[in-house]
Structures are given as C-alpha cells and as structure tokens.
Amino acid sequence: MKRVLVATGGGDCPGLNAVIRAVVKRAEQERDWEVIGSIESFNGILREPTEIRVLDEHSVAGIHVQGGTIIGSTNKGGPFAWPIKNKDGSWEYADRSDEMIRKLQYLGVDAVISIGGDGSQRISQGLFEKGLNIIGVPKTIDNDLLATDFTFGFQTAVQEATEAVDKLVTTAASHNRVLVLEVMGRFAGWIALHAAIGGGAEVCLIPEIPYDLDIVLEKLKSRYSRGKGNAIVVISEGARPKGGSVVGVESNEVGYKNIRLGGIAHKLSHDLKKAGFEADMRETVLGHLQRGGIPVAYDRILASQFGVKAFEMVLNGEFGKMAAYRHPDIISIPLTDALDRPNFVNPNCDLVRTARGLGICFGD
Ligand code: F6P
Numbered sequence: 318m319k320r321v322l323v324a325t326g327g328g329d330c331p332g333l334n335a336v337i338r339a340v341v342k343r344a345e346q347e348r349d350w351e352v353i354g355s356i357e358s359f360n361g362i363l364r365e366p367t368e369i370r371v372l373d374e375h376s377v378a379g380i381h382v383q384g385g386t387i388i389g390s391t392n393k394g395g396p397f398a399w400p401i402k403n404k405d406g407s408w409e410y411a412d413r414s415d416e417m418i419r420k421l422q423y424l425g426v427d428a429v430i431s432i433g434g435d436g437s438q439r440i441s442q443g444l445f446e447k448g449l450n451i452i453g454v455p456k457t458i459d460n461d462l463l464a465t466d467f468t469f470g471f472q473t474a475v476q477e478a479t480e481a482v483d484k485l486v487t488t489a490a491s492h493n494r495v496l497v498l499e500v501m502g503r504f505a506g507w508i509a510l511h512a513a514i515g516g517g518a519e520v521c522l523i524p525e526i527p528y529d530l531d532i533v534l535e536k537l538k539s540r541y542s543r544g545k546g547n548a549i550v551v552i553s554e555g556a557r558p559k560g561g562s563v564v565g566v567e568s569n570e571v572g573y574k575n576i577r578l579g580g581i582a583h584k585l586s587h588d589l590k591k592a593g594f595e596a597d598m599r600e601t602v603l604g605h606l607q608r609g610g611i612p613v614a615y616d617r618i619l620a621s622q623f624g625v626k627a628f629e630m631v632l633n634g635e636f637g638k639m640a641a642y643r644h645p646d647i648i649s650i651p652l653t654d655a656l657d658r659p660n661f662v663n664p665n666c667d668l669v670r671t672a673r674g675l676g677i678c679f680g681d
Contacts, residue, residue: 319350319427321631323372325386326358326395326437330456330470331612332620335381336432337388339624341372347632353426354388358437359396361388362417367424381617384610390433393572395440400572408571418449428631432456432623434468435656436574438639442652445637452630453639453652454623458608461505464655465641469620474501474607475511481603482516482549489547492597495537495589497550499582499602503575506662508607509553510669513677519548520678522585524555524563525662526669528680533585534592536678541596552585554578579604622647 323340325333337354344350352372355361361368370376370388380387394400396417398410421429431441432454441453455462458474478500485496498518502508506523513521520536522528533550540548555578557563564580582600589598612620619642626640626647638649662669669679 321428322426324355325390326433327392331473332469332616333386335617335620336624338377339621341377343625343628357389357391430627450636460507463658463660469616472615473613477607478512479515494597495548497582497600504555506553509551513551518551520550522552522556526679527559533680
C-alpha cells in the first residue's frame with residue numbers, strides 16, 4: 318500500500334474539507350493508495366506521539382459542506398522554525414525539517430499534499446528542495462496569489478461580506494447614518510471590491526489605492542441633503558490614507574510572523590469626524606465570520622477540482638508543483654512560479670472600472 322499524507326496549513330478557509338474529501342475519493346479509485354492526515358499542518362508529524370489520522374471514505378463523507386478543516390491547521394512555526402521555550406521563558410526556533418522528512422519515511426509516506434497559502438507553499442518548496450515528494454494546493458480567502466485565477470474560500474468570503482453590506486444598508490437608511498464595513502484580505506482589496514459592487518456600497522477603500530480623506534468626505538457629504546441621507550463604506554483591513562500607514566499590531570503569539578491588521582474602519586470614522594463630517598457613523602469589523610462556516614457551491618467545486626488534480630499530480634510524479642486554476646483548466650505549475658507573485662488589485666482593471674461606472678468612490 319502506498320501512502321499520501323495531507324496537511325492543511327495557515328489560516329483556515331472554507332473549502333479545505335472539500336479538497337481533503339476529493340483527494341480521498343480520487344485515491345480510493347486507485348486501490349493501492351491510503352490517505353493519512355497530519356493534525357495541525359506538519360505539527361502532527363513533529364509531535365511525540367505522532368498525531369495523524371487515516372482518511373477514508375467514511376471519515377470524509379459529507380465534509381465538503383463543512384467549514385474549517387477536519388485535520389486542524391496552524392499559521393505558527395513549522396518544520397523550519399519550530400518554537401522551543403528556553404528555561405528563562407524566551408523562545409528560539411529550531412530547523413526540524415530533516416527530522417520530519419526522516420519521520421515521514423519511517424511512516425511509509427510516499428507523497429505529501431500540502432494545502433495552504435503562500436507561507437505554507439514556501440515551506441513546501443523548502444521541503445521539496447530537501448527531496449520530499451510534495452505537491453501544493455493554494456488556499457486563501459484573500460485571493461492574493463497570481464498563479465491561480467481564484468483560490469477557494471474567496472467566493473464564500475465575498476458572499477459573507479456582501480450579505481453584511483445588504484444588512485447594513487437597511488439600518489443605515491433607517492438612521493441616516495454612514496456605516497463602515499471593514500473586511501479581510503490583508504494587502505489585497507479583492508474582498509472589499511467584490512462586496513462593494515455586489516452589495517452596492519458608495520465608497521470602497523482598498524490597499525492598492527491609498528485614499529484622500531477629503532475626497533471621501535466630499536462623496537459622503539454628497540449623499541446628504543438637510544441632514545437626510547446614508548451611505549455604506551467598504552474598507553479593506555489593509556487600506557491606508559495617502560501618505561499614511563496601515564493600522565495593525567505586532568502579534569505577541571509565539572511563532573506568528575504576520576502583523577495583525579485591523580482598526581482602519583474606526584480610524585476612518587475618527588478622521589472624517591475630525592475633518593467636520595456631521596452625520597452619525599458606525600463601524601462593523603466583519604473579521605473571522607468571513608472565514609468560518611459553510612463554503613458556497615463555487616468554492617466546494619473549485620476545492621474539489623484542486624483535490625482531484627493534486628492526487629493525479631501525485632500519480633504522475635509532478636512533485637515540487639502546485640495545482641492552479643487557469644480558466645477553464647486546472648493545471649500544475651512549479652511552486653517557485655507560485656511564490657513571490659502576489660495578486661493585487663490593478664487600479665486600472667475592469668472590475669475597478671465597473672465599480673467607478675457604478676459611481677463607487679475609491680477616494681482618489
Ligand atoms: O489570510 C487570511 C486572513 O484571514 C486575512 O484576511 C487576515 O488578515 C488574516 O488571515 C487573519 O489571520 P488570523 O486568523 O491569524 O488573525
């Protein structure tokens with residue numbers, strides 16, 4: 318029996334379970350393959366005792382509908398930077414990649430499918446360079462990987478954000494307020510842009526187009542006459558004013574490298590008030606509601622395509638590669654091509670033009 322190990326790394330994302338299920342279903346057609354899952358990315362392999370579970374048709378039945386990942390995930394540490402606590406309470410990071418590869422050999426693992434974002438795929442590339450038979454599957458709600466037309470999880474996040482706009486519209490209208498919705502996406506404005514168009518916002522502020530506060534102010538004022546009016550602003554967590562910086566905090570969580578973005582909605586309201594905007598404003602930070610819960614059909618389908626493709630890449634020995642969606646095909650590309658090519662919103666792209674055509678103000 319041959320063994321393929323599946324790991325889910327980085328922040329979770331609607332559709333991860335659909336990928337796992339598709340890998341298992343496709344593998345079962347081969348009869349001489351067994352699928353096992355490592356718990357919380359590669360931590361399951363590195364821990365003593367090892368934390369792995371067999372994934373068969375029973376354990377994956379119906380999971381394509383579930384959010385999260387049945388094998389857990391982590392966006393901290395990893396085989397190249399395993400956190401170790403010193404006696405004095407400080408932390409250092411050990412490279413345990415060789416040890417992990419030896420352990421995978423001992424467990425009889427012939428191939429690994431690593432489902433994760435750019436951080437996880439950087440780890441995949443590092444392990445591939447050390448001789449591991451590894452394949453990547455891209456995931457992120459942010460849709461910020463250029464190598465693939467879409468990542469699964471993104472459409473679910475957009476749906477959630479759009480429904481939030483729909484709800485905010487009615488309460489904004491009832492109270493003559495401006496409601497500001499802060500959405501995720503890190504340094505890519507895709508979720509905000511799609512939700513602003515889908516929900517019908519008046520202002521959309523994204524990282525790729527730093528905003529001029531005065532222009533936002535004028536747009537919002539234009540929505541009011543004799544104190545009556547309302548507006549919706551969708552703002553990306555990574556947005557910033559012209560000449561300003563993003564709002565976020567360094568994380569003090571061990572092994573967590575990213576800056577934790579958040580708070581730009583409140584800053585915007587504060588700055589608009591200071592600049593003389595009179596109408597009431599309220600802020601909503603949508604947060605992890607965009608990441609949890611049931612994946613929309615589109616994400617289940619894309620994730621299933623990635624899962625089947627990933628296992629077929631194992632069969633074909635296409636290691637050091639990642640599955641990618643290039644409409645209408647699912648292709649395989651070298652992991653190195655996938656890394657370092659972020660997908661940011663081009664301010665001149667058609668979708669931005671559509672938004673401008675609808676009267677949406679980007680603050681520029
Ligand atoms: O990359 C996905 C994402 O949800 C970003 O949109 C967000 O900034 C970040 O992860 C939040 O990460 P965490 O769950 O670790 O706070």
